Amino acid sequence: MRFAAAFALILALAGPAFAVDPSERLADPALEERARVVSEELRCLVCQNQSIDASDAQLARDLRVLVRERIAAGDSDDEVRDFLVARYGEFVLLKPRAHGVGLMLWVLPPALLLIAGLGLFLAVRRRTAIPAGTRLTAEEEAALKALSQEGDGKPTP
Structure with a gap:
């Protein structure tokens, strides 16, 4: 039973690793790492709570391929993000920009x-806070002292 639960947990955590198809990857490891970083910041427009890097939706795959094509063409990470924002709007960013x-x-x-x-x-x-003028008067303090003596059955000093 524990083995099955551990195996299920490992598969659930490794799910995003299966989203990127090996045929999508770039040959250059540095460019591929940049593509993965950018893909993790972009929202899957189908799943909406996943990055395109973690999603296995067809649109997410198309966006991952587009990101890799733009990076391979020489675009910077910001240029790729700007291109996708111009095409799909700010919603495509998982972390909205701090303007507007x-x-x-x-x-x-x-x-x-x-x-x-x-x-x-x-x-x-x-x-x-105790408002000014709400303190007990000497008569009220004496009456309170007398009442406390009656309730205890013991005299108070």
Whole structure:
């Protein structure tokens, strides 16, 4: 039973390794490494939560081949990304760029978290602060002391 579970885990983790067909790979190891890095940053438009490097969808395969063709033609990594963004839009990037609408995706969540934290801090601070003029008077303290003596059954000093 444990062997089967371990084997299934190994296959699940090795799944992305089977996505890139050996016929797609470039002969130059340096160019192939660049292609893999770029492919890991691009979203599969069919799967949407996988990179094209990990996806076995036909469109992902076509995009991997396109990335390799562009790199083999001499394009830089940024030029390949720019080409695909121009063709498919910002959605093709797994990590959106920090400009325009993508800037909101990078700035808005931390800003909202800071605002919520500040609001929580102020709410707790306001709740624990004792407003001026709310201290017990001498008569109220004496009455409280008398009540505590009655409740305990023991005199308090």
